[in-house]
Amino acid sequence: MELDIMPLFEWGLFTEPRPCVVAGPCSAESEEQVMETAKGLREMGINVYRAGIWKPRTYPGSFEGVGTEGLRWMQRVKKEYGLKTATEVAGGKHVAECLEYGIDLVWIGARTTSNPFLVQEIADALKNTDIPVLVKNPANPDLDLWIGALERLNRAGIRKLGVIHRGFSTFEKIKYRNDPQWQVAIELRNRYPGLPFFVDPSHMSGCRDYIREISQRSLDLGFEGLMIESHCNPSAALSDTRQQITPEELNDLLHRQLKVRNQDSDSPQWRDNIDQLRAKIDIIDENILYALGSRMNVSRQIGEYKKSSNVTILQTSRWDAVLAGVIAKGRQYGLPEDFVTTIFNAIYKASVEVQNDIISDKSSK
Numbered sequence: 582m583e584l585d586i587m588p589l590f591e592w593g594l595f596t597e598p599r600p601c602v603v604a605g606p607c608s609a610e611s612e613e614q615v616m617e618t619a620k621g622l623r624e625m626g627i628n629v630y631r632a633g634i635w636k637p638r639t640y641p642g643s644f645e646g647v648g649t650e651g652l653r654w655m656q657r658v659k660k661e662y663g664l665k666t667a668t669e670v671a672g673g674k675h676v677a678e679c680l681e682y683g684i685d686l687v688w689i690g691a692r693t694t695s696n697p698f699l700v701q702e703i704a705d706a707l708k709n710t711d712i713p714v715l716v717k718n719p720a721n722p723d724l725d726l727w728i729g730a731l732e733r734l735n736r737a738g739i740r741k742l743g744v745i746h747r748g749f750s751t752f753e754k755i756k757y758r759n760d761p762q763w764q765v766a767i768e769l770r771n772r773y774p775g776l777p778f779f780v781d782p783s784h785m786s787g788c789r790d791y792i793r794e795i796s797q798r799s800l801d802l803g804f805e806g807l808m809i810e811s812h813c814n815p816s817a818a819l820s821d822t823r824q825q826i827t828p829e830e831l832n833d834l835l836h837r838q839l840k841v842r843n844q845d846s847d848s849p850q851w852r853d854n855i856d857q858l859r860a861k862i863d864i865i866d867e868n869i870l871y872a873l874g875s876r877m878n879v880s881r882q883i884g885e886y887k888k889s890s891n892v893t894i895l896q897t898s899r900w901d902a903v904l905a906g907v908i909a910k911g912r913q914y915g916l917p918e919d920f921v922t923t924i925f926n927a928i929y930k931a932s933v934e935v936q937n938d939i940i941s942d943k944s945s946k
């Protein structure tokens with residue numbers, strides 16, 4: 582279905598210039614921590630303050646949030662510092678309490694987006710309100726599940742609706758805590774160009790060292806906003822210690838490290854477009870390299886297996902079949918036969934070399 586979305590700058594929460602920033606601690610921990618962090622962020626010019634009140638934790642026994650009490654602290658933040666407040670909701674009861682305490686924006690966490698029952702319950706609880714809602718991607722890279730959640734909310738009359746890309750869970754250990762899989766976000770962007778788009782470099786990276794590079798990529802892709810975790814004393818945080826930064830560090834990131842392209846003035850439109858396209862190409866190149874690396878690993882496993890089974894490396898009939906197959910598939914993607922043949926012969930050559938090394942034991946050094 583089409584989504585009926587109110588443009589981001591009409592929500593009454595964010596103003597130009599981009600990026601629109603939502604910042605604050607992973608969790609509200611104590612009244613002092615909430616107030617001190619809010620004060621720091623206010624001084625850095627942040628307008629929308631986040632803090633988790635109910636925390637979805639992987640293991641029981643971890644800090645699960647302070648609950649309703651924290652909403653009172655958020656009210657103080659709003660009253661004393663004039664900040665708009667935002668928190669995560671995971672069900673109808675959370676929504677009711679947020680409405681009662683005057684929370685200005687709610688978001689749906691990755692684990693909740695994956696559950697249509699809960700999303701529907703939240704949508705029902707939000708009926709007849711006009712509170713803005715940001716929907717994080719589901720924990721698994723399922724674009725339909727993400728879109729389904731948006732449709733449920735939109736059907737309930739929520740027009741101040743946007744998304745937060747925070748990456749996807751993986752079994753394998755990767756550089757980041759969550760795999761960005763930017764192509765999923767780009768696909769969503771292409772389908773709904775008017776849907777406000779935030780990126781959460783804190784949960785995507787899981788580590789403060791990578792927040793800058795992810796934020797920059799998000800800006801280069803033309804996304805409107807960033808949700809970043811900031812804590813007055815990150816090393817003492819009760820959750821997500823490694824990924825939080827101080828309000829001063831956030832300010833440095835936003836105003837000195839990130840290169841924000843101004844769409845209306847000095848940088849011409851084409852520059853913006855070309856940078857966005859190049860950012861997409863960079864992502865595709867990374868995906869190609871990842872795929873080639875994975876292929877090579879499997880090739881190594883085959884080499885080991887051939888060695889233990891005493892089978893020769895070169896099995897030309899198998900390769901002829903592979904090549905014919907990829908040429909046919911390549912044609913479907915508009916790729917010329919010559920091009921596909923050259924690439925796959927190079928891949929084959931490298932595979933044979935790797936397997937040769939295994940058979941002759943060079944690889945065990």
Ligand code: PEP
Pocket residue numbers: 607633637669689690691692717747781784
């Ligand atoms: C959060 O924003 O605090 C959070 C729990 O994030 P996510 O749902 O992305 O894990």
Ligand code: MN
Pocket residue numbers: 607608784810820821
């Ligand atoms: Mn967190």
